[in-house]
Amino acid sequence: MTESQKPAIEPSILPGGLIAPDQWKLPETSVRRSMKGGVRHLLDQLRAGISVEEEPFRSLDDLPLLSPSRRQRLAPEPDYSTLSESILTDLDASKSESSDPRSVAFLVAPPFSGFREALVRVPIVSGTRDNDDCEWRVLAPPDSLLMDDARARQWWDKQDLSQPWVIPELADFWLRHTSGLALVRELLRRISAGEAGQGIVGCSSWCWQFWQSYCPDMYLSPRCPAPLDATSLGRWLEGLACQSGDMVLTARMTHDGQYVLPLDDGKDGQKQKHSAFLRDLAATSRGIHGVALAIWQRSLRARPEDDADQKEEASREGNGPHCWVAPLEQLSFPIMPQSQGRSLGFVLHALLLHDGLDENSLTLVTGLWEHEVVHILARLSRADIVVRSESAPTWHVTALGYLTVRRHLQSWGFPVDGF
Amino acid sequence: MGDLGLKEAFASITSGAILNALLVVVVASAIIVAIQKVFPKLAGKVGGKPRLYLLALVPLLRLLIIVVTIVIVVPILIEPTFENMVAIFGALGLAIGFALKDYANSLIAGIVTLYEMPYRPGDWIEVDGQYGEVRSIGARTAEILTPDDSIVIIPHSRLWNALISNGNDGTDNLMCVAEFHLKPGHDVSAVLSLLRDVAFTCPMTRTWMPVSVVAANEPWGMRYRVKAYPLEPRDQFRFVTDLTARGARVLAAEGIGFTPYVVQGVS
Numbered sequence: 001m002t003e004s005q006k007p008a009i010e011p012s013i014l015p016g017g018l019i020a021p022d023q024w025k026l027p028e029t030s031v032r033r034s035m036k037g038g039v040r041h042l043l044d045q046l047r048a049g050i051s052v053e054e055e056p057f058r059s060l061d062d063l064p065l066l067s068p069s070r071r072q073r074l075a076p077e078p079d080y081s082t083l084s085e086s087i088l089t090d091l092d093a094s095k096s097e098s099s100d101p102r103s104v105a106f107l108v109a110p111p112f113s114g115f116r117e118a119l120v121r122v123p124i125v126s127g128t129r130d131n132d133d134c135e136w137r138v139l140a141p142p143d144s145l146l147m148d149d150a151r152a153r154q155w156w157d158k159q160d161l162s163q164p165w166v167i168p169e170l171a172d173f174w175l176r177h178t179s180g181l182a183l184v185r186e187l188l189r190r191i192s193a194g195e196a197g198q199g200i201v202g203c204s205s206w207c208w209q210f211w212q213s214y215c216p217d218m219y220l221s222p223r224c225p226a227p228l229d230a231t232s233l234g235r236w237l238e239g240l241a242c243q244s245g246d247m248v249l250t251a252r253m254t255h256d257g258q259y260v261l262p263l264d265d266g267k268d269g270q271k272q273k274h275s276a277f278l279r280d281l282a283a284t285s286r287g288i289h290g291v292a293l294a295i296w297q298r299s300l301r302a303r304p305e306d307d308a309d310q311k312e313e314a315s316r317e318g319n320g321p322h323c324w325v326a327p328l329e330q331l332s333f334p335i336m337p338q339s340q341g342r343s344l345g346f347v348l349h350a351l352l353l354h355d356g357l358d359e360n361s362l363t364l365v366t367g368l369w370e371h372e373v374v375h376i377l378a379r380l381s382r383a384d385i386v387v388r389s390e391s392a393p394t395w396h397v398t399a400l401g402y403l404t405v406r407r408h409l410q411s412w413g414f415p416v417d418g419f
Numbered sequence: 420m421g422d423l424g425l426k427e428a429f430a431s432i433t434s435g436a437i438l439n440a441l442l443v444v445v446v447a448s449a450i451i452v453a454i455q456k457v458f459p460k461l462a463g464k465v466g467g468k469p470r471l472y473l474l475a476l477v478p479l480l481r482l483l484i485i486v487v488t489i490v491i492v493v494p495i496l497i498e499p500t501f502e503n504m505v506a507i508f509g510a511l512g513l514a515i516g517f518a519l520k521d522y523a524n525s526l527i528a529g530i531v532t533l534y535e536m537p538y539r540p541g542d543w544i545e546v547d548g549q550y551g552e553v554r555s556i557g558a559r560t561a562e563i564l565t566p567d568d569s570i571v572i573i574p575h576s577r578l579w580n581a582l583i584s585n586g587n588d589g590t591d592n593l594m595c596v597a598e599f600h601l602k603p604g605h606d607v608s609a610v611l612s613l614l615r616d617v618a619f620t621c622p623m624t625r626t627w628m629p630v631s632v633v634a635a636n637e638p639w640g641m642r643y644r645v646k647a648y649p650l651e652p653r654d655q656f657r658f659v660t661d662l663t664a665r666g667a668r669v670l671a672a673e674g675i676g677f678t679p680y681v682v683q684g685v686s
Contacts, residue, residue, distance in 0.1 A: 413650035
């Protein structure tokens with residue numbers, strides 16, 4: 001990579017580092033855009049029942065989408081090992097700064113932040129770190145989560161907590177059922193009592209919301225990822241594009257040609273006019289990494305002549321890859337199917353609370369009949385709001401569907417996370 | 420002034436003026452009817468606070484339209500001089516005082532209702548033993564819909580001397596209570612913990628609102644009351660049913676029995 005091709009500031013995989021949840025703020029956007037969003041949501045609700053059938057995601061412009069391989073090259077998934085290392089470094093730093101370091105670090109992150117994937121890699125990553133002589137172990141949940149307090153105590157007694165341990169996602173350790181709370185309750189008791197050794201607990205913000213209400217006196221001083229603002233989002237996206245190649249990505253708006261990336265002005269010092277796209281994207285995605293990336297991937301466009309000209313132009317001028325970005329207004333996000341009762345909300349809330357569930361567990365925690373759950377999942381799947389995991393028979397809310405799900409759950413009165 | 424000056428006041432009324440005034444009244448009535456039909460329908464489509472706001476707008480808009488209509492109609496019919504106003508309001512006062520006292524009482528109470536807001540559309544209230552959701556607030560009466568799908572019409576004049584119990588008071592937070600009457604001889608703290616878990620694991624519970632379980636010793640055993648908030652006030656009966664069913668299942672699994680009957684009035 002030549003000097004001119006490098007981003008001016010080294011991009012961070014975890015921009016803003018880890019912060020206390022009370023410092024978390026929703027990225028700001030223009031009043032016009034906030035109002036537009038609110039009115040759009042209200043109209044969506046009023047329109048429910050008028051539209052004949054919900055439709056899955058579709059693009060509202062005529063420009064061709066990027067090919068999957070090109071999209072993967074320009075906007076790939078982040079390197080979770082690097083994220084894992086960043087988290088460990090940040091935790092080490094906060095431990096050394098704190099006068100009363102906690103032996104168990106609690107990491108609360110909104111869905112799609114990538115913390116589960118990063119924490120799974122802690123044992124491998126920690127082995128490659130120079131100053132880390134700990135052998136971390138991932139704690140996996142038991143097959144059945146339904147047990148009483150005595151059995152939960154026994155289960156935790158059998159776990160070797162004398163060695164550093166990591167729980168990638170606490171939501172895997174409980175079910176919202178009277179017999180499904182014991183494991184987490186016992187773990188939280190042990191952590192508060194200082195009987196849990198050294199560990200890291202990753203916890204979805206929805207799961208955290210529940211347990212915070214369940215144990216109001218619990219004090220675990222959790223940390224959470226800082227929300228992405230326009231600048232940090234731009235740096236992060238630049239970093240992702242650099243991940244798979246050495247070139248700096250240039251992205252411009254399809255409708256006015258203003259620059260989205262790179263954030264810095266051209267190498268000849270020429271001032272580039274930048275679009276407000278990143279600010280709006282940061283606010284729309286609530287500063288959540290995975291949601292921002294999913295929208296970003298959807299907004300990338302190619303011009304028909306791009307593929308032919310791109311390589312030639314790049315090689316001729318020594319420039320990086322180039323692509324176009326459709327305005328957010330031209331993207332159609334998944335639409336919530338209409339529902340008479342609350343069943344849809346029960347299923348979606350349970351999926352977020354547990355960071356994904358299979359049909360049986362959904363039946364158990366929602367109290368719905370199995371056939372109802374299957375019907376609802378089919379409808380939500382058709383609307384691109386949920387998707388079945390490829391590796392396990394569990395259902396998850398999609399990154400693109402998350403925003404509408406959160407908004408609808410909030411307007412239906414469900415408890416929502418604070419992020 | 421034997422006729423209170425009404426003759427002079429109405430002397431200038433022409434048939435054209437009457438027609439104009441009538442037209443204004445008809446248009447205003449049509450707008451009011453449209454608002455009363457459309458807004459509750461829209462409110463039915465959205466949940467949470469927007470629903471309450473939309474419902475609460477109905478009586479306010481109606482009052483506004485009525486006031487505007489009066490302001491427009493009076494100058495069309497008569498010249499709004501001081502003498503004419505005294506004549507008209509004097510005659511109205513007499514008529515209301517003798518013939519329409521109760522009606523006027525309710526109308527005035529209706530205006531006070533909009534100001535003091537002892538109940539709003541969307542509130543769950545109990546008046547004289549009738550419990551239900553306020554569906555609409557008219558000029559003279561409020562309509563509540565009971566859980567058994569009956570409409571009860573309550574004159575606003577009840578405001579002056581009746582006890583009005585309001586469950587949610589303009590918010591969407593309505594506490595519900597599920598009662599359990601259990602045989603004595605069990606571990607009370609275990610039951611308190613179990614019933615708290617029942618409330619937290621019910622998918623209809625607002626977990627960020629307080630959940631509490633209280634117990635009382637009764638001659639026939641123990642009475643437990645699980646207090647929690649449903650997602651929306653209109654879910655309250657389903658919510659209490661769900662809490663009761665879940666609680667009964669958990670207690671049965673623990674071998675804790677219900678009392679076969681409760682002796683009323685024994686304390």
